[in-house]
Amino acid sequence: MTSCRKHSIFSAGLPPTPPEQAFSLLELLVVVTVMVIAMSLTLPAVVGMQRSYHLSKAASQIKDNLQLARQLAMARDEPVVASFCKVPDEFGKASYNVLMLSRELPDGTLAPISKPIRLSGAIGISGDARWSSIMTDALSGIYTNVFPNVNAPCQEFRFKASGATDLPSSSSWYLTLFHNPDSTALPANFVTLAIDPVTGRIVWSQP
Numbered sequence: 001m002t003s004c005r006k007h008s009i010f011s012a013g014l015p016p017t018p019p020e021q022a023f024s025l026l027e028l029l030v031v032v033t034v035m036v037i038a039m040s041l042t043l044p045a046v047v048g049m050q051r052s053y054h055l056s057k058a059a060s061q062i063k064d065n066l067q068l069a070r071q072l073a074m075a076r077d078e079p080v081v082a083s084f085c086k087v088p089d090e091f092g093k094a095s096y097n098v099l100m101l102s103r104e105l106p107d108g109t110l111a112p113i114s115k116p117i118r119l120s121g122a123i124g125i126s127g128d129a130r131w132s133s134i135m136t137d138a139l140s141g142i143y144t145n146v147f148p149n150v151n152a153p154c155q156e157f158r159f160k161a162s163g164a165t166d167l168p169s170s171s172s173w174y175l176t177l178f179h180n181p182d183s184t185a186l187p188a189n190f191v192t193l194a195i196d197p198v199t200g201r202i203v204w205s206q207p
Contacts, residue, residue: 100112
C-alpha cells in the first residue's frame with residue numbers, strides 16, 4: 001500500500017503529456033515530392049554503375065577464358081579455337097554472347113574443351129566490324145555443338161602451340177562489348193578487348 005501511495009504522489013507532480021501531432025496532408029506531399037526528386041536524380045547514376053559493373057565482369061570473363069585457351073594451346077602443343085557464337089538469349093534475341101573453347105583435331109573437327117561461356121544479361125559482342133574487327137567474314141564458321149540442337153554462326157580464331165594466334169599480324173584485332181550489341185552507334189558505356197596477333201596477349205580498356 002505504501003508503494004502505491006508514493007507512485008500516485010510522484011505521478012501527480014508530472015506535467016501533463018502534450019497530445020501527439022500528426023503530419024498534415026501538405027507536409028506529407030512535400031516529403032513525397034522530395035523523395036521522388038531524389039530518386040529521379042540518383043537512379044540514372046545507380047543504373048550506370050550497374051551497367052559498368054556487368055560490362056567489366058563480362059570483359060574479365062572473356063579475357064580470362066582467352067588466356068586459358070592460350071595456355072592450353074601451349075601446354076598441349078595443339079591449336080585451341082576460340083569461337084564467339086551468335087545465340088538467342090532468354091528473350092529470343094540473338095547476339096554474339098557465347099564463347100566456345102575447342103581443341104582442333106587432326107581431321108579439322110572441333111572438340112569442346114569446356115561448357116559454353118555465356119555472357120549474362122543483355123551484354124554481347126558488337127557484330128559491327130567497326131567496333132569488333134574480329135567480326136569479319138574471313139573468320140566465320142558454323143558451330144554445331146554450342147547447345148543441344150543449336151547450330152550457331154560463329155566468328156573464330158586459333159591460338160597456336162607457340163601462344164601466337166592465326167590472326168594476320170598486319171591488322172589490329174579487337175572486340176567491343178556493350179548492352180544492346182545490335183546498336184549501330186557506339187554507346188557511352190562499353191569495353192574493348194584488344195588481341196595481339198603475334199603474342200596472343202589480351203588487354204582491355206573501359207572509358
